[in-house]
Every structure is written in structure tokens, then in C-alpha cells.
């Protein structure tokens with residue numbers, strides 16, 4: 001285990017301890033509902049999606065019900081969400097394809113999922129990891145991208161390359177939970193604006209971006225944050241793993257939505 005892997009292992013433990021209940025923030029009870037919620041959440045907040053989906057899922061309870069509807073019928077339910085026209089079309093067409101080509105069941109492979117309209121790798125990772133406990137990759141959203149960079153887990157800026165770096169640093173069964181942990185810290189502490197660098201213990205120990213964000217000022221009163229070693233190569237085999245001693249934190253988590 002090299003220095004970066006050791007550091008990543010420590011970061012995992014710290015985040016898992018801080019956010020033991022980190023999980024997908026979208027409300028859902030059935031796999032197709034998670035798929036739809038994730039499609040709707042692109043460039044929109046989870047909060048806005050969670051406000052809209054209870055009525056939508058009550059009106060269209062099954063994949064078949066969605067597949068037999070048309071965009072105009074679901075648009076009233078999603079009009080409060082960004083890009084609702086385009087997303088309505090994606091929801092209907094993806095449900096029709098699931099009904100027609102997959103027997104009404106949400107497919108469980110990356111290859112099949114990305115054939116659906118409105119579904120790219122990130123959405124497929126959300127569905128596979130959360131609905132089926134299948135860790136095919138790491139969900140890289142804006143929080144994960146920002147935190148992975150600031151914690152020195154990647155030096156890249158492209159989501160696919162960042163995902164590859166994170167997959168090499170984390171044991172496969174934790175890929176889904178890794179993104180939940182980074183997102184939890186992103187929402188609680190390391191916000192895109194107005195983060196709380198100066199007062200957070202995890203940040204003080206692991207962030208290597210302090211000089212850009214405010215840690216530098218706070219660092220006058222504490223030991224200097226050192227730079228992280230970088231991965232030797234993005235092509236390296238995924239021999240490195242975050243701490244194997246930790247219990248699996250990820251399990252398919254049922255929605256907290258009632259009814």
C-alpha cells in the first residue's frame with residue numbers, strides 16, 4: 001500500500017465514522033422509481049425531485065403504467081424540475097424500452113442500462129449500486145468530483161477518469177458507499193461556496209486544497225496541511241484498496257418515503 005492508498009484508507013474511516021448513515025438522497029421504493037428519480041435529478045436538486053415524485057409515482061405505479069402514458073401526461077408532475085420537457089420524454093421512452101425489451105424489469109447491467117434514453121454511466125451506477133447492490137463503478141457527481149480533487153484522490157477533472165482513479169483506491173464492494181460519503185461531506189462541510197474549512201477535523205487532516213479555500217488562514221494556528229502524493233498512473237491495476245477492515249457500509253437502502 002503506497003502513501004496515497006494509506007491516506008485514502010484513513011479518509012474512508014474518518015468519513016464512514018462521521019457519516020454512518022450516508023445514503024442516496026433520492027426517495028424511491030422500486031428500482032424503476034430510482035431510475036426515474038435519477039433521470040429527473042440531472043442538473044436539478046434531489047430536494048426538488050423528491051417533492052415531485054410522490055405524486056408522479058402514485059399516478060403511475062408501474063413500469064407498464066409509465067410505458068402506456070405519454071409525455072403530456074407526466075409533464076404536470078415534473079414541471080418544477082429543470083429541463084422537465086426533455087426529462088419527461090426520457091422517462092417515457094426509457095420505461096417503454098424496459099417494458100418492451102426487458103420484460104418490465106429494470107436491467108441490471110451497465111451495458112443494458114446505458115441503452116435507455118436519459119441514462120448514462122452515472123445514472124446507471126446510481127441504479128446498480130443502490131437498487132441492486134451491484135458495484136459497477138463510482139457515482140461521480142459534482143460533490144464527488146470536487147471532494148476527490150480536494151482530498152487529493154485524483155488529479156483529473158473528467159468524471160470518467162476521476163471514477164477510474166477512485167475505483168483503484170477503493171475495494172469494489174464500497175464503490176457505491178464511497179460516493180455517498182463524499183457527497184455527505186460535500187453537503188455538510190465542503191460546499192462549492194461557503195465551505196467551513198477552518199473548523200473541520202477531516203478537512204484539516206486530509207484536504208490538500210486549503211491554500212485555495214481558506215484553510216491557509218486557519219492553518220496559522222495549527223500544523224500545516226501537506227500535499228498528498230499522487231497516484232503513479234491512472235492505468236495502474238486496482239491493487240490499492242481502502243481499509244479492508246471496515247464492515248461493508250453499503251447496502252441497498254429502501255426509500256425513506258412513506259407510501
Ligand code: SF4
Pocket residue numbers: 150151189190191195196197198200202203204207208209210213215
Ligand atoms: S478544507 Fe475546505 S476545501 Fe478542503 S475539503 Fe474541507 S471544506 Fe473542502
